[in-house]
Amino acid sequence: MADFHQNGVVATLHNLRERSLERMENELAIFASCRPITLILPSLYSELQAPALDHIISELAQASYISEIVVGLDQADRAQFDHARSYFSRLPQKHSILWHDGPRLRAIDAKLAEEGLSPDQPGKGRNVWFCMGYVLASRQQGVVALHDCDITTYSRDMLARLVYPVANPRFPYVFSKGYYPRIADRSLNGRVTRLLVTPLLLSLERVVGHHPYLDYLKAFRYPLAGEFAMQSNILQDIRIPSDWGLEIGVLSELWRNQSSNVICQVDIADQYDHKHQPLSAEDAAKGLSRMSIDITKALYRKLATDGVVFNQDRFRTLKATYYRTALDLVETYHHDARMNGLTTDRHQEERAVELFAANLIEAGQVYLDNPNATPFMPSWNRVQSALPDLIHEMQEAVRLDATEE
Template identity: 35%
Template structure:
C-alpha cells in the first residue's frame, strides 16, 4: 500500500472508499457499440449504475439500423434515467456532413456527441461499458475531487490480470514516448502528461464548464486529447487522479484493424499534437530512436517486477511490440478533432432532435417488418 502524491492530486484506495459525491448532479456518459449488447460486463455496469442514482445516463450507441431497436429495448429494462443517442442515423450523419463534422467514426466521435447531451448537468462522468469488475463506487470516486474544487479527474488502476501485466499501450508506448520527449524540454505539458498513472484510462470526470470546452479526438486518441485540453482548462492544480481499485476489461490483440498497433497510431498522433499545441517542437529525426531506447529499458524493469511477483512475462514479445509501436512515431498531419461545444456549428439540441427522429424511424421500420412477417 502506498500513499505518494504526484504533481497532481492523487487519491488512493487505502480503505475501499465510496465517498459522498454529487452523483445526483452528474450525467454519466457510457459509450457502447454492438458488441456490448446483452454482454455480461455491460450488464454489470448498468446494474451497478442503478444503485448510483445519477441525474441521467447518456448512451451514445454505434450500431447498425437493424440492431438499434433491440439494443434500445434491452437498455430500457434497467431502472435508470437513460437516453440512447444513436450516433449512426441517416439524419444525424447527413447534418454532421453538411457542417463538415462527420469524418472518421470512433469512440471519440460518439463521446463528443454524448457530451453535448450531458451539458445540462453540473458534472459529467465518462467511462467504458466493458469493465468486468465495475463498481458503483467508480462514479462517486471520480466525482469526489470535483466536489472539493477540482475541475478534472481521471481514474487509474493496475492492469494485472490472469497473472500477467497488461496495459501494454500505456506501458510500452505512451509512457516511454512522454519520457523521451521530456529529455528534450522541461515543458509543463510533459510534467502533466507524465503525472497520470494510467493516462489511457477511459474513465474521467469534469465540470461541465470544462466538458463544453473539450476538443475531442475522433478515435482512440480520445483519452490523450482530453488530457491536452484538461491541462489548458484545469491545469496541474485543478486536476486529480483517482484509484479505482481492481479493474478488468477486454484485451486487444497487437495486430489487426482494431489492434494495439493500429491504436498506437491514433494515440501517437494525438499525443504529439497535444505537445505541439503547447509549444513543444519534437526532434522527430531522433525521437523514434530515443523512444525505443527508453521503452527497452522499461521492458527490462517490467520483467524484473513481474518476476518479483511471480507473474508470467514474455520479454521478447514486449520488445517486438516496442518495434511495432516505433512505426507510429511520426509528425501529426491532419488535425480532425471535433470542436468544443462552445464553438460547434451545430447545437446539442439539434443533435438530440435528429438522433431521436432517426431512432423513431428505425424502430418503427423494425416493427413494420416484424408485423409483416407474422
C-alpha cells in the same frame, strides 16, 4: 496497499480502504441534489452481447445517485437499436440512447458536414463527442462521467470514487481521472501505457528538452484510462480527437484550459481488466498498432501547438531514444511482475516495442505529410455558434427514436 505519494503536479487521491461504499454513495446522493450526475457510456452494439456490459448495467442499477445515463450506440441497425432499447430498459435511472447510425442522427451529422464541422472518422472519440453535445442540451450544471462498456472487473464503487472529487462542493476539482493496476490471469497488462506512453514521454523529454506539458502527462499513473469525470461547464470548450487519441486529447485540453490545481487522479480499483486489442503488427489500421499511431500523433500535435519543431531527423532520434528506454522498462516490468507472482512474456513485449518504435516514424510521417490537418473535433461552443438549434434538434431526434414503434 495504497501509498500516499503526491507528485506535485496534479493531486492524487488514494484508496486507503477506510471508508465504505455505502457511506460514499449516501454523500453522493446529497451532492447530486445540487450537482446532478450524468454518466456517458460509449458502446458498440457488439458489447451488448458480451457478459461485461450485462454486469455493468446490473451494478449501475444500484447507483441511485445517478441522474441520467446517456448511451452512445455505434454499429447498430434498426433491429439492433430496438434490442438496445429493451436491453437498457432495466435501468431505473432516466436514460437515453443516441443511435448514431439511425436516420435522425445521420441527418444531424449531415448538417454538421455542410458547415465543415462533422467528425472526420468513426470511433470512440466521435461517439463521446456527440454524447457531450446531447448532455449540453439539458443545460444542467452538474457532473459528467464516462467509462467504457467492456470492463470485465467492474463494480459500482469505481464510479463512486471517480465522481466523488468533482461532485463534492467542498473540493476544488473540476476534473478527475481514474487509475488502477492492469492485472488479469496472473499477468501484467496495460501494454500501450507501459510500453509506449511511459517510455515515449521519457524519450520526448530527452529529445525536445524539459517541457511542462510532459511533466503534466508523466504525473498521471494511467494516462490512457478511459474513466474520467468533469464538471459539465467544461464540455463547451473541449476539443478532442475522434480516434484512439481521445484520452490523451482530453488530458491535453484540461492542461490548456485549466490550472493543474483543479485536476486530480483517483484510485478507483485494485484490479482492472477489459477487452484486449490484438497487437496487429501486420495491419497498421487495426488493434494496438493503430492505437499507438493515433496516440503518438496526438502527442506530436499537442507539442507542436506549444512551439516544439519536429522534422525527420528529430523523429529518427526519438525512435532510437524510445527503443532503448522501452527495452530497459521491459526488464523493469518483468522484475516487478516476478516479485508479485505475476508474469510477462518478454518476447511479446519486445515485439510490441519494435512495432511501437516503427510507428513513431509512421506517426511522424503522417504529421509531416498533413500540415493542414485539423486533428480535433470542433468544440461545442463553435458548433452552437454556427448551428444554434442543433443540440435541441439532437435532443428531439433522440426522443423520437426512443418513442418510435
